């Protein structure tokens with residue numbers, strides 16, 4: 001399964017996939033001066049639906065503004081419409097959608113105000129981000145030797161492309177060590193998040209997750225708060241130490257790409273009985289029903305393409 005599609009939306013035009021290219025001197029390529037979103041659409045009984053599309057569209061524009069773009073020519077409404085158009089034009093049901101708002105010209109003096117923004121949106125059919133067995137068996141993770149961003153160095157609420165160099169460092173190290181994902185600690189030494197997912201720990205029937213200060217406020221994370229509370233679990237935001245994770249009954253991670261995945265092992269320590277635990281499974285089940293429009297209470301999260 002590749003990343004091919006029929007069309008990529010570029011500044012309002014549907015461009016054939018092979019023509020969706022940018023110039024070598026695009027400043028975004030040299031400095032990571034771009035912001036992006038990761039969105040998924042799913043097949044439902046009412047046709048393809050994009051999960052929490054408006055929240056993603058708003059976060060994209062917010063990311064751009066946090067980064068420093070001013071007077072943008074794109075609004076969240078434009079992004080909502082363009083994402084639906086690109087899913088429809090490609091004839092996809094289940095797919096991943098990648099908008100990128102990037103510095104397309106100017107800005108060589110490292111001043112966003114001297115640059116010009118462009119927006120492009122691609123979509124492709126993408127399976128399980130953390131591997132085929134992840135859902136059933138969970139994955140193995142390590143605590144990264146790389147620290148997550150200090151929020152005063154890189155802005156953690158913004159999906160700035162350049163922020164993800166840190167995720168590349170941690171993920172590459174993790175996979176080379178034989179794990180599947182890296183857990184990153186914040187500059188104070190508490191658990192922050194993974195390279196592309198937020199993290200939760202379950203202990204004695206309660207669910208814990210780090211507060212939002214040093215992390216990306218994940219849209220999946222937010223959805224799981226509602227799902228967990230609907231299932232009768234209390235989710236507490238608090239500082240989490242790495243040994244809190246080692247001692248947890250269950251640990252799970254979540255994100256648009258990964259969805260909801262249990263951790264079977266962290267730093268060679270088995271978590272719980274080493275399988276995806278019952279709390280994680282119950283949340284996973286509702287999440288998977290919700291993204292396909294099968295949970296009435298959460299159907300407002302599904303933005304139908306047609």
Ligand SMILES: Cc1ncc(COP(=O)(O)O)c(C=O)c1O
Nearest residue numbers: 196197198216218219220255256
């Ligand atoms: C660093 C990081 N944390 C968490 C998440 C999860 O966010 P979301 O659920 O909005 O996809 C992502 C993915 O976008 C991410 O890149």
